[in-house]
Amino acid sequence: MLESPMEDAERIIGHGTWYDKVAVEIIKKERKLGRSLDLLRIESGVAASGIPHIGSFSEVTRNYAVSLALREQGYKTEFILFSDNKDGLRSVPAGMPKSLEKFIGFPVTDIPDPYRCHENYADHMISLLLEALDEAGVEYKLIKGSDAYARGLLNEEIRLILENASRVGQIVKEETGQEKYLEALPYFPVCESCGRIYTTKAYKFLPDENKILYRCEGMEIKHKWLKGCGYEGEANYTKGEGKLAWKAGEFAARWRALGIRFEAYGKDIADSVRVNDRISREVLGYEPPMHVQYEMFLDKGGRKISKSKGNVFTPQVWFRYGSPQSMILLTLKRFIGTRSISVEDIPRYMDELDELEDVYFGEKKIKEFKERAKLTGLYKYCWFMKPPKKPSIHVPYNLLVSLVRVAPENKKIQFVAEKLRKYGYLKGSPSEDLKKRIEYAMNWVRDFEETAEVKIELSEKEKRAILSLIDRLQLIGDPEVIQSSIFEIARANGIKPRRFFEILYMILLGTRFGPRLGPYLVDMGRANAIKILKRSIDFT
RNA sequence: GGGCCCGUAGCUCAGCAAGGAUAGAGCACCGGGCUUUUAACCCGGGGGUCGUGGGUUCAAUUCCCGCCGGGCCCGCCA
Numbered sequence: 001m002l003e004s005p006m007e008d009a010e011r012i013i014g015h016g017t018w019y020d021k022v023a024v025e026i027i028k029k030e031r032k033l034g035r036s037l038d039l040l041r042i043e044s045g046v047a048a049s050g051i052p053h054i055g056s057f058s059e060v061t062r063n064y065a066v067s068l069a070l071r072e073q074g075y076k077t078e079f080i081l082f083s084d085n086k087d088g089l090r091s092v093p094a095g096m097p098k099s100l101e102k103f104i105g106f107p108v109t110d111i112p113d114p115y116r117c118h119e120n121y122a123d124h125m126i127s128l129l130l131e132a133l134d135e136a137g138v139e140y141k142l143i144k145g146s147d148a149y150a151r152g153l154l155n156e157e158i159r160l161i162l163e164n165a166s167r168v169g170q171i172v173k174e175e176t177g178q179e180k181y182l183e184a185l186p187y188f189p190v191c192e193s194c195g196r197i198y199t200t201k202a203y204k205f206l207p208d209e210n211k212i213l214y215r216c217e218g219m220e221i222k223h224k225w226l227k228g229c230g231y232e233g234e235a236n237y238t239k240g241e242g243k244l245a246w247k248a249g250e251f252a253a254r255w256r257a258l259g260i261r262f263e264a265y266g267k268d269i270a271d272s273v274r275v276n277d278r279i280s281r282e283v284l285g286y287e288p289p290m291h292v293q294y295e296m297f298l299d300k301g302g303r304k305i306s307k308s309k310g311n312v313f314t315p316q317v318w319f320r321y322g323s324p325q326s327m328i329l330l331t332l333k334r335f336i337g338t339r340s341i342s343v344e345d346i347p348r349y350m351d352e353l354d355e356l357e358d359v360y361f362g363e364k365k366i367k368e369f370k371e372r373a374k375l376t377g378l379y380k381y382c383w384f385m386k387p388p389k390k391p392s393i394h395v396p397y398n399l400l401v402s403l404v405r406v407a408p409e410n411k412k413i414q415f416v417a418e419k420l421r422k423y424g425y426l427k428g429s430p431s432e433d434l435k436k437r438i439e440y441a442m443n444w445v446r447d448f449e450e451t452a453e454v455k456i457e458l459s460e461k462e463k464r465a466i467l468s469l470i471d472r473l474q475l476i477g478d479p480e481v482i483q484s485s486i487f488e489i490a491r492a493n494g495i496k497p498r499r500f501f502e503i504l505y506m507i508l509l510g511t512r513f514g515p516r517l518g519p520y521l522v523d524m525g526r527a528n529a530i531k532i533l534k535r536s537i538d539f540t
Numbered sequence: 541g542g543g544c545c546c547g548u549a550g551c552u553c554a555g556c557a558a559g560g561a562u563a564g565a566g567c568a569c570c571g572g573g574c575u576u577u578u579a580a581c582c583c584g585g586g587g588g589u590c591g592u593g594g595g596u597u598c599a600a601u602u603c604c605c606g607c608c609g610g611g612c613c614c615g616c617c618a
Contacts, residue, residue: 018557047618087618177542177615198617220616246618267544268613295545296612335557336545340611348553348566355565370558402580423581487576501577516575 012370014072015377018335023069026262026290033287035261040077042067043260043289044140045251048085048122049108050093052129054341055266055297057136057315058331060129062264062294064138065332065381070262072385079140080258081133085109085122086145086243088188088198090221094312105196105219105226107243109146122146132315136324137384148254149240157253157284158237158244161186162205162212164283171282172248175275186248189235191216191228197242199228202235210238247272252280255289264292264335298340313342320443322346323436325382326353332381343448347397350440353382354394361391392433395425400441406515408524413438415523419515462503463537465493469504470533473526483518507536 014020030037044063046056060081067077086107092100096114103111103121111121118124122144133140148154161168162185169181185202189212198221204213211234218228235241244250251272254260265273270293280288299313318327326349330341356379358364359372366372380387400416407415413430416438420426426434458466472485490500504517508529521529 013558021557049618084618090617180616222616266613269618270543271614272618293544298612333554339545345552351566352554371555396581399580406579419580422575425581484576490577496577498577505578515579517577 012373014069015380016370016373017065017069017332017377017381019065019069019332019381020072020377022066022262022290022292023073026066026070027073027075029290030261035287037075039259040067040070040075040261041080041259042070042077043080043082043254043258043263045082045084045254045263046126046129047087048083048126048145049087049089050125051095051312051314052125052132053312053314054318054327054331056129057132057327058294058297059264059266060133060138060140061136061328061331062292062335063262064140064384066262066264066292068381068385079138080260081140081142082148082254083122083126083142083144084246085120085126086149086197087246088196088221089121090198105198105221107146107190107197109144110190110195128314128316132319132324135319136315136328137386143258145243146240148257149237149243152238152240154244154253154257155238157249157257158187159207159210160284161244161249161253161279162237163207165205167283168248168279171278172275175278176247176271181245181248185212186245187212187235187237187242188245189214189233189242191231192233192235192241193231194229196226196228199226200242202242206234210236212237212242214242247275249276249279249283251276252284252286252288255280256284256286260289262289262291264294266296267293268296292335294335295339299342317343318346320447321440322350323353323440326350328382328384329353329356329378333378347401347444350397350437353379354392356382357391358394360387363391393426393431395420395434395437397437397441399423400437401444404438404441404445406520408520408528410525411523412442416441458503458537461493461495462500465489465495465500466503466507466533466537468493470530473521473530473533477522477526479519479522481518482521483516486517508532 013024026040027037030040042063044060046052046060064079067079070077086109088105089100089103089108089111091104092098100111100114100121108122108125109120113119113121113124115124118127126142126144130142143153165185166182168186169179169183172181172186173179185205187202188197189200189202190197191200191214194216196216198219199216200214201217201219202212202214205211206213213234214232216228216231216233219226244253251263255263255276273291273293277288277291280286297313315327321343326346329352330345330349355364356375359366359375360379366375403416403419404412413435417426417430417434420430420434430438468489469486472482472489476482476485486500486504487497490497501517508520508524
């Protein structure tokens with residue numbers, strides 16, 4: 001039984017992506033619960049303790065895409081970015097100053113910014129992520145954990161959780177086997193004496209005074225014992241003098257306080273989410289948001305990404321070689337499936353985005369309706385529903401790279417543009433977008449394909465040939481004449497032209513091939529070429 | 541110990557969510573075109589028991605279960 005195209009069309013949900021499907025499920029669930037649909041909040045929790053990487057970025061884009069899908073279906077949404085800036089520093093991230101070690105155990109919002117450009121360590125870290133999100137066009141409302149606690153946003157939830165601490169402890173034990181919270185309260189006060197947060201153990205709740213009694217005992221962090229200072233004190237939770245334990249109710253508290261209806265999470269925190277779902281339901285009386293679990297990105301390693309900053313694959317690194325939309329494509333096209341990625345994959349995503357654009361603008365025909373809808377939808381989500389009005393010029397990334405590689409240093413863009421015109425990709429002068437693409441390719445070549453000048457062994461015959469080419473170059477400026485001179489010189493010296501070209505390319509480009517040599521020598525500047533050729537003779 | 545993911549062309553992978561007709565791409569390989577070298581680019585070609593065994597179905601690469609192989613996460617904290 002075959003479906004007619006029309007019937008097929010009616011079956012497409014939203015824009016045909018699974019984000020649209022998730023949105024439908026959220027609505028279905030909320031209707032069933034009878035909750036208000038006036039404003040649907042979606043949350044993304046972001047860490048502020050390390051350098052934001054591709055995973056942090058995708059955590060946000062994936063949640064954001066769902067909020068857009070809801071909006072596309074006519075609902076009002078608000079996308080919340082919750083910065084976990086009260087988390088303690090557990091280790092010094094690779095590439096950061098060792099001096100930070102003395103702050104291990106401190107809430108990251110209380111640690112000074114080692115680079116002194118932001119108010120504190122957490123603000124510095126989160127600003128790196130926000131910068132990338134802004135460039136990508138994500139619209140969000142930022143809530144810092146420190147503000148939320150200080151303003152008392154979670155007061156009611158904290159009180160409920162502390163009043164029912166034994167129930168919470170029981171849930172944690174049932175779901176994870178961990179018995180810690182059967183004894184300790186699920187709240188970490190900041191030690192008033194030493195300033196650390198993970199070293200304290202909360203042991204008594206005084207509901208009438210909004211206070212929690214604690215001792216600064218110390219705790220095991222990453223297999224190392226972090227010593228406490230022994231101080232005994234009291235923390236007022238309504239003033240933000242501490243925070244809830246992540247695993248034992250903090251998520252749940254946020255969900256209820258903010259009315260969160262959806263939150264996707266990485267599989268690394270699956271246990272915490274499961275615990276929090278139960279706490280939300282059983283202790284706070286709030287049906288938890290719908291979830292989707294996504295897989296992690298793994299670092300393939302490989303290329304040197306950044307010598308100084310550790311080997312973190314950050315959005316900033318991506319933006320050196322590819323557009324924000326190409327990275328969004330990476331994060332949105334699939335949810336499941338652990339993927340190993342590295343910078344080497346960027347060209348593929350750039351090309352794939354171009355292909356999606358072709359489908360979107362009808363330049364590439366896809367017969368099957370559903371397939372077309374899906375790809376078009378994905379493209380729109382890559383632009384967060386604000387796709388360009390006109391298609392851009394699509395040049396395969398590796399073509400740009402090979403053109404840039406051989407382009408003379410001082411006139412890269414003109415050289416590449418001229419070749420592209422010749423190849424039929426370009427009419428007239430390059431657009432801003434194309435220039436940007438050339439820039440990506442330039443960064444790529446500069447960072448990964450910089451060829452050291454190659455020393456090659458030259459025979460006497462070959463040296464003579466190069467010397468006579470130098471003579472010609474000093475006199476002749478016509479590219480075509482130079483081109484034929486190369487053949488003549490090769491033959492005159494008993495060298496096969498093919499071999500001579502190879503030698504010249506090795507000397508000039510470090511490769512055995514290259515662009516048409518006559519024009520190229522002129523493009524790179526004859527004086528420059530002469531200098532390099534002379535040096536090659538001196539080498540041997 | 542608990543949980544998740546992957547297995548599709550020589551290689552890297554897409555497709556699988558809402559099952560549908562000869563299963564796709566890039567690289568590699570082979571042939572041709574273009575450039576007075578090469579590369580690039582363009583056209584064409586070969587190459588697949590979709591890991592495996594069952595089940596559901598008119599129909600399974602797609603859904604369900606078992607098995608084999610590879611990997612990841614959690615089991616402190618976040």
